[in-house]
Amino acid sequence: MEYTANELMIVNAARLLRDGDTVFVGVGVPNLACNLARRTHAPSLLMIYEAGVVGARPARLPLSIGDPTLVSGSALVCSMFDIFSLYLQRGNVDVGFLGGAQIDKYGNINATVVGEYGHPKVRLPGSGGSMEMAAWANRCYIMTPHQKRRFPEKVDFCTSAGFVSGHGERAAAGLRGKGPQAVVTDLGIMEPDETGEFVVTALHPGVLVEQLQANTGWDLRVAREVRVTAPPQEHELQILREELDPQGIYR
Amino acid sequence: MTKLMSLHDAIKQYVEDGDCVYAAGFTHLIPFAAGHEIIRQGIKDLTLARATPDLIYDQMVAAGCARKVIFSYIGNPGVGSLRIIRAEVEAGGLEIEEYSHFGMISRLQAGASGLPFIPMNQTGACDLEQSNPNYKRVKDPYGGKDVVVLPPLHPDVAIVHVQRANDEGYAQIWGILGEQKEAAFAARHVIVTAEEIVPDEVIRSDPNRTLIPGFIVDAVCHVPYCSHPSYTQGYYDRDNVMYLAWDKISENPDEVKRYLDEWVYGVADRREYWEKLGKETHDRLKVRPRFSYPVDYGAY
Numbered sequence: 001m002e003y004t005a006n007e008l009m010i011v012n013a014a015r016l017l018r019d020g021d022t023v024f025v026g027v028g029v030p031n032l033a034c035n036l037a038r039r040t041h042a043p044s045l046l047m048i049y050e051a052g053v054v055g056a057r058p059a060r061l062p063l064s065i066g067d068p069t070l071v072s073g074s075a076l077v078c079s080m081f082d083i084f085s086l087y088l089q090r091g092n093v094d095v096g097f098l099g100g101a102q103i104d105k106y107g108n109i110n111a112t113v114v115g116e117y118g119h120p121k122v123r124l125p126g127s128g129g130s131m132e133m134a135a136w137a138n139r140c141y142i143m144t145p146h147q148k149r150r151f152p153e154k155v156d157f158c159t160s161a162g163f164v165s166g167h168g169e170r171a172a173a174g175l176r177g178k179g180p181q182a183v184v185t186d187l188g189i190m191e192p193d194e195t196g197e198f199v200v201t202a203l204h205p206g207v208l209v210e211q212l213q214a215n216t217g218w219d220l221r222v223a224r225e226v227r228v229t230a231p232p233q234e235h236e237l238q239i240l241r242e243e244l245d246p247q248g249i250y251r
Numbered sequence: 252m253t254k255l256m257s258l259h260d261a262i263k264q265y266v267e268d269g270d271c272v273y274a275a276g277f278t279h280l281i282p283f284a285a286g287h288e289i290i291r292q293g294i295k296d297l298t299l300a301r302a303t304p305d306l307i308y309d310q311m312v313a314a315g316c317a318r319k320v321i322f323s324y325i326g327n328p329g330v331g332s333l334r335i336i337r338a339e340v341e342a343g344g345l346e347i348e349e350y351s352h353f354g355m356i357s358r359l360q361a362g363a364s365g366l367p368f369i370p371m372n373q374t375g376a377c378d379l380e381q382s383n384p385n386y387k388r389v390k391d392p393y394g395g396k397d398v399v400v401l402p403p404l405h406p407d408v409a410i411v412h413v414q415r416a417n418d419e420g421y422a423q424i425w426g427i428l429g430e431q432k433e434a435a436f437a438a439r440h441v442i443v444t445a446e447e448i449v450p451d452e453v454i455r456s457d458p459n460r461t462l463i464p465g466f467i468v469d470a471v472c473h474v475p476y477c478s479h480p481s482y483t484q485g486y487y488d489r490d491n492v493m494y495l496a497w498d499k500i501s502e503n504p505d506e507v508k509r510y511l512d513e514w515v516y517g518v519a520d521r522r523e524y525w526e527k528l529g530k531e532t533h534d535r536l537k538v539r540p541r542f543s544y545p546v547d548y549g550a551y
Contacts, residue, residue, distance in 0.1 A: 027328075027329055028329075050352065051277050051278060051279070051427045051429065052277070052428055053427065063329045063489070063491050064278050064328040064329035065277075065278060065328055065329070066278020067278070067489065068426060068427075068482055068484050068488065068489065068538075070427075071427060071484060072541050073541075077425075077426065077427065078428065079356075079428045079430065079431075079433070080356045080428075080430050081356045081357070081430070084352065084353040084357075089353070089371070089372055112349075112379070117378070117382045118382075119343070120341055121341075122341070123325070123340045125324050125325050125332070125333075126322070126323060126324050126325055126351075127323060127324065127349075127351035127352065127379065128303075128324035128326075128351070128352050129351065129352045129353070131351035131353070131354075131376050132352070132353045134374070134375075134376065135372070135373070135374035135376070136374075157378045158376050158377065159376060159379070160374070161374060161375030161376040164375055170375055173375040174372075174373055174396040175373065175374070176372075
């Protein structure tokens, strides 16, 4: 069965979620990954949205982070201050999903500016909830298309911290979460080694390591064992196409 | 004592040139009608604070109301960029003060609770801390890691849209609660706009749902459909078509001018705006009811 680059990323990100995880969900592709996981191998996944919704069960595809469908049928609604303090800062979130314009070798993310902060070449939206999510969720996953401009050796601006400059710097800063545990792209999966540097650990079917290297801005290392991901299954694609995103907005 | 007045009069009386305005609402309950009224009244040099400036501040910046924006996420939610604010920032034409969401709402929380500052745990992402001098670190007096602190935010005016309020300003909200309560308590003046003005007994039948007490409210305005193209839970849906349309309109200054002329300057108030949207849009944004189970407070 054929599938798109987005579908490939969504399916692979969904598989990283464990049943019973509490996930801080963003709209777009992370939302689809979480809802797919909940409908397949992780039926007791608890979805939290930064707008202050806990246990959301959206009946339609939410098109914004504060879509009313997140509220109807959810288990709890609270203020934003509560969601960031009682849930995230307190350590009640297992997984956070992140994305951004630039992701570097140590999993730091730039969603703020390309160029200088005071004189930006490109002004991006900024942190939103990502600064705290990256710091305080137990583990984070990053989803992004694999393009060289998105993977510089060092980000122009560190909006949310990965392993900072590596070698235990994140732990030394006293951050409670373990940091980014995987970058899922349309070519494969990269995971941090013991120093915090992201290395290739999995390739999607038919993809060569050279393709990842050609689309990454640092000298990309390859883990000793590299697996090949299972292609998206028919039932996964069916849920995505028929139930979660019937209009194909994120296909 | 009734605080009912028209939105026109409330803006006239409580929003002045140079003020810091916080139009509250995280995606939900954004008081677009108040933003449009501020534009119509030609109020200038405002500092516009909101976690997500959204289309409302993009339009107010386009209309020349703002000197500065305080924010934590300047995007068109679910669509992309806020082109007008972004272009102004890239050109250096608009002052900015930036936080993360937690930083932004912590400032409101400090303002709302009368604190001199508020602590947060470190995040390891130091670039924003170094770019905004309001971020400081202090030593934990109990011996832990240094904490990040921020000062309170005290807007001159908070504008809060709600589902229902009584004429004194006791206001009830359901659905996403955002930073509505914190903005109201942090501000010097509070304007409440409501889909419905209800008798006191309606409020008192469900006191747990009341978020804002009347005594901190200055003005209560009856403004149905105030939030469009944002939404009011249970009353009308978010108009994603408009959010997508603004992405196109805001690419072109002539189109922006045409939009403001037609939909802001060209209408007297929200009632006229809503009528002008027409039946097709009204029907598209209708929601089917989904009631909660009633609760029994007990007759004591």
